[in-house]
Amino acid sequence: MSLWNKHAIFEKNSIILLIGVLIVISIGGLVEIMPLFYMKNTIEKVEGVRPYTPLELAGRDIYVREGCYLCHSQMIRALGDEVERYGHYSLAAESMYDHPFQWGSKRNGPDLARVGAKYSDEWHRQHLADPRSVVSASIMPGYPWLARNELDVKHLSDNLRVQQIEGVPYTAEQVENAAIDARAQASEDHPGAKAFGKRYPTAVARNYGGQPGRVTEADALIAYLQMLGTSVDFKIYDEKANIR
Amino acid sequence: MTQTDKHADIDSHTGMHTTGHEWDGIKELNTPLPRWWVNILYATIVWAFFYCIAYPAIPLIQSFTPGVLGWSSRQGVNDDLAKLRERRAPIVAALSKASLQEIEQNPQLRTFAIAQGKAAFGDNCAPCHGAGGGGSKGYPNLNDDDWLWGGSLDQIAATINHGARSDDDQTHAGMMPAFGRDGMLKxxxxxxxxxxxxxxxxxxxxxxxxxxxxxxxxxxxxxxxxxxxxxxxxxxxxxxxxxxxxxxxxxxxxxxxxxxxGRGGVMPAWAGRLDATTIKALTVYVHTLGGGR
Structure with a gap:
């Protein structure tokens, strides 16, 4: 039996075929995916990227819960027309604290990687509750319950702890104060504002949801949306060092 | 039937080899793949080999092989944008040098500014002010003659650059107080x-x-x-x-x-986000909508 006829073994035994398929696919994975975990230049070294605050993290969970990623990507590709429309292409570093990442692949709506600070909080409030009240041609569904639902901060500490296991550098102090930090970031004059500012020096605290005295899911989601893509200052970003 | 003699079995109707499988007298022809198809397969394997040499491909310890052509996707987009900037350079330079009033008087510059302004408006301003600048509740209509912060070219430019009640230092700051909530009026x-x-x-x-x-x-x-x-x-x-x-x-x-x-609608400051020429173009475009007064 010549070597060229050995394929008959795979074709006649389904289990051997299955094992063969698994081996071939894992070689592909080992060669294409594994190196990204150890190669030094996978994630650029940039200044400014910080872990999410508890409020933003809660907003991110709402983003995932409501399935926003099904219609919105968060990945500006390195293509001329995308950079013209959305701004600087996304860096790997900008989603280094995303577990899981929200790059997405579907754009029924626009890319959101740099939507932060582009529109006012009030616009986001109206747009989330009733998209067509501000953008008449929009096909996005409304999410009016976000402004009604009180934000659940009970499990925020656990949430941060899980992120810690994933490798996000939260301190024990940040984990412990997650719930109070979320409330402090969602209001203008919270007693915990100073401590929050110390723990997250570059985060912005204000009443995102616009309802005095209440911290709703809209507060969290808008806080998250308003910081997307804003952490890297591209005026000081070293373009040449990260050409690859 | 053994492996060795199966190829000896030739179908009498087509003259082809059979696979040696037989069911109730029906035999399976062992038709070879078309030659052109097999050749394309070999060609792609050879192509892949040279591709790996020419382009970034093989992962190593620190980085990956850069490829002899030295191509990179990031350099690629930078080159594309540089080419685009070069093509626009003459008119953009003219636009950035001219004052708003000069642009308004020069038909060629004005046409370009309106075209560029319209594109920038669609992406950046339309979500609040509407696709045609018609506005909606809480977001000013830009088509009418009524301007909260003034409708002259310079006033529009100031509003776009610094926003209204934004975090910019020079933003328009006035706001309607909450007469009821703060107990000023019964x-x-x-x-x-x-x-x-x-x-x-x-x-x-x-x-x-x-x-x-x-x-x-x-x-x-x-x-x-x-x-x-x-x-x-x-x-x-x-x-x-x-x-x-x-x-x-x-x-x-x-x-x-x-x-x-009280009332106090917020318009973001666009000075850091859009470049100065784009803001000029936007100003001229918005001015055409309902500017004046």
Whole structure:
């Protein structure tokens, strides 16, 4: 039996075929995916990227819960027309604290990687509750319950702890104060504002949801949306060092 | 039948080898793959080999092989954009050198500015101000002659650059106080002054409305910003109350709500986000919508 006829073994035994398929696919994975975990230049070294605050993290969970990623990507590709429309292409570093990442692949709506600070909080409030009240041609569904639902901060500490296991550098102090930090970031004059500012020096605290005295899911989601893509200052970003 | 003699078995009708499988006298032909197909397969394998040498491909310890052509996707987009900038350079340079007034007078520059401004408007401004600048509740209509912060070229440029009530240092800052919430006016007074404000633009009033009381409250509390006659003040962004243009609506409930809780719509500052030439183009475009006054 010549070597060229050995394929008959795979074709006649389904289990051997299955094992063969698994081996071939894992070689592909080992060669294409594994190196990204150890190669030094996978994630650029940039200044400014910080872990999410508890409020933003809660907003991110709402983003995932409501399935926003099904219609919105968060990945500006390195293509001329995308950079013209959305701004600087996304860096790997900008989603280094995303577990899981929200790059997405579907754009029924626009890319959101740099939507932060582009529109006012009030616009986001109206747009989330009733998209067509501000953008008449929009096909996005409304999410009016976000402004009604009180934000659940009970499990925020656990949430941060899980992120810690994933490798996000939260301190024990940040984990412990997650719930109070979320409330402090969602209001203008919270007693915990100073401590929050110390723990997250570059985060912005204000009443995102616009309802005095209440911290709703809209507060969290808008806080998250308003910081997307804003952490890297591209005026000081070293373009040449990260050409690859 | 053994492996060795199966290829000896030739089908008498087609002259082809059979696979040696036979069911009730029906045999399976062992037709080879078309030659052209097999050749393409070999060609792609050879192509892949050279591709790996030419382009970034093989992962190593620190990085990956860069490929002999030295191509990179990031350098690629930078080159594309550089080419685009080069093509636009003459007109962009002319645009950035010219003042807003000069652009307005030069037909070629004006056409270019309007085209570029329209594109930038669609992506950056339309979500609030509407695709045609028609605005919506709380977001000013840019097509009419009513301008909160002024409709001249320079005034529009200032508003786009620094926004309204944004975090920019030079932003327009005036805002409507919350007369009700902060206890400056009582509910009855708010109701009276709301009636008076509605009368300024000639809206019909229900019978028995006491405009005199409202006028007094207006003079004491509102005239400092909105003017004695309610004609508004561009410095403070205090709307003209005598025209029939309403940012939030002309119903009494809406006006009472504004008096109670205040108003202060936010427009982001675009100076850091868009480059100076784009803002110039936007200014000229917005000015064509309803500028003047």
């Amino acid at each position: 509910p009855k007074e708010i109701s009276d002054v709301a009636d008076y404000v509605r009368s300024l633009s000639g809206l019909t009033q229900p019978a028995g409305v006491d405009l005199k009381a409202g006028a007094k409250i207006f003079a004491d509390n509102c005239a400092s910003c909105h003017g004695e006659k309610g004609q508004g003040n561009l410095e403070l962004g205090a709307p003209n109350l005598t025209d029939a243009i309403w940012l939030y609506g002309s119903d009494k409930d809406v006006i009472v709500d504004g008096l109670k809780n």
